[in-house]
Amino acid sequence: MSDSIKKPSWKEKLHEIIYEADTKQGKFFDVILLIAILASILLVMLESVESFDNEYHTLLNIGEWIITIFFSIEYVLRIVSIKKPFKYIFSFYGIIDLLSTIPKYLSFILIGSHNLVALRALRLLRVFRILKLGRYVGASNKLLLALNASKAKIAVFLFFVSIVCVILGTVMYMIEGAENGFTNIPKSIYWAIVTLTTVGFGDIAPQTPLGQLIASVIMILGYSIIAIPTGIVSSEMTKTDAEIDTNTQSCPTCLKEKHTKGATFCHNCGSILN
Template sequence: MSETKKIPWRTRLHEIIYEADTPAGKLFDVILFIAIILSIILVMLESVNSFDDKYHEFLNISEWVITILFSFEYIARIITVKRPIKYITSFYGIIDLLSTTPKYISLLFGGIHALAALRALRLLRVFRILKLVRYLGASNMLVSALKASRAKISVFLFAVLILAIIFGTLMYLIEGEESGFTSIPTSVYWCIVTLTTVGFGDIAPITPAGQLLATIIMVLGYGIIAVPTGIVSAEYTSQNKNNILRKKNKVALNSQSCAYCLAENHKDGAKYCHQCGHGLHP
């Protein structure tokens, strides 16, 4: 009898934490969203010495409240899934752990002056902002577009690196050490800075041939910037068309999360996980 009571309880808690189709799930996401924002604001305010000196006690207590809140959330996420290791070793599981533990570490080693540098680990709590991606609807399409275009972008970046090596080598041969191009790596660095239109100005060609090559590189840089933007935009448009097609065919996706493998984007009315085949409501 006790086992039959535990299963519905874990199922309901799983739906609240991992899904957003129910009122309780939406409320949980809103509260978590606000807590994440407050946590980031506290980290920022703590870095302002004048504010920290005046409100240190308030900041410390607030940080502990939020840290305990996220600790309970982390534990709840572990106990509501069938395979806890799957969540713990997942990307967001690691983020959740890293963003919660620094406060406890600073408590354990706070009295040791030599380990005062461990307080810098508190900055890891800023990683909680990465969790916000899960609560922005349009971000799913953007992430899918980036994943779909990663091969094209990788080839593009490799081509840019080859161009930087070629142009950097040519600039080293043209200008030489007198103009600050002391080595090929330094020249490649200058070429990358110029291609990306950053232009620190620490190195500049002085010969007419070098200036002509620099002009070509700078003009090429503006064209290069547009390439990855076009690749991602095309994939994003494709993802948007797929979503429209699914809506026309009445194939809706919900926020159901599998308790076994944590897979999402299941169809409405689906009884089994599309990835591992387990029931969605054990």
Template sequence: MGWREKLHEIIYEADTPAGKLFDIILLIAILASIVLVMLESINSFDTKYHTFLNISEWIITILFTLEYIARIISVKKPIRYIFSFYGIIDFLSTVPKYISLILAGTHALIALRALRLLRVFRILKLARYLGASNHLANAIKASRAKIAVFLFAVLIASVIFGTIMYMVEGEENGFTNIPKSVYWCIVTLTTVGFGDIAPATPLGQFIATIIMILGYGIIAVPTGIVSAEYTKATNTDDNGLSDEEINILEEVHLNTQCCANCLEETHRDGAEYCFKCGCKLHHD
């Protein structure tokens, strides 16, 4: 096994001791960098420990830069990694500190490194359970027409009630115009209730009460729509498999072995070739 293959095994796979150690250190570094950015946003803390925070961020940024370069040189097709989902996230989480040398304040974008925590699914071997998220995505997609009609109805109701409140309360009670009254109605209807505007007349308070009660019912509608579609999605998957067949497939043991050619993951234990491109997985 050459050095590139060994490097690929350490960086892209979490089944080996070295790979697990690398990923654990990576996650700790990601969490540390996010904490540092948060602490730096606190003026009193930044004033006292600015030098420490800045040096720490640069150390982590340099480590991430070296890791990004290592990921590129350890795969057969670097372009595939660079423009992949994780490749773009890795790049965006590395460059903010460098950009901050030119544009002040952009280092706060380092918080994008939180997206790198998605790798925890691979490290903890949770990828096999991501099928549930696909069902949820399909359910939301199938519900989009019904939800769009529902939102349109809510918008119309908000305009009507907002206009009524403008006529009932008037400018003296904070409802200075119809758009602001519609804003108040939406805030009330969604049960957020900022409290910056409140009705003062008995009639206005009565109308506000009706809107609040409607708000609780409105919350349940999209939930019911998506739940119904999700139930359909879980009963039968995209290929028409039954629940029993799906359960059998979910019991197949998968690992985190990553193909050096196409970067495909979640291969079966003992697999010698990538199920997507056919490239050999194990190197002698």
């Protein structure tokens, strides 16, 4: 008689529901979490509208407390469902989860601190997986790799743009002068940056024909400069075209995700995956 298959413990089952999205229970949990996060952010927005808050303050407060208690319970369950709790507590998501839970409690001490629950929007990064965005998560990873690979080129580009702004700002200060709003070189450099980036606040504008001619050149130059970082990153992305087919499985020991489909062991710590 063959040995019976070992049934997962309640901790393993809880870990699967909370940290993964490959099962119906995991997807359902993430959907509830998504709704709670969006509802919480909406409540904070509505509370900031004075007329609405005056009429429905009690209702908004009750709704926020319900969601806060839900997140508090979820935070505790995340801790007890893994083998190494401190891995989660001091991880990026662990800190975000804590920060999104405590603001309402802090409101007893610090007035207005409950508005910090808007940090819960960062938790949407975790629940995006329920939308089957695995391939796009892979694409975002490629973008991060491309940005990292092109950081030296981008740094040189930004340094060049900074020098151009300093030179153009100084030239405009000499041409326009304080009578036309260019009272000092730093303010003139500010104008050059605003103009070169095609923002154009309009708080300072050249009045002399020569100054207007230079401003026109800077505006045209701004459009060509915008395309340069895009080209740098795009060229690097073509070098990182390999895409790995991953799932949402999370290691119960180190919490690492993005394991290849069918993987038995964690690619980070070597622990057996549930």
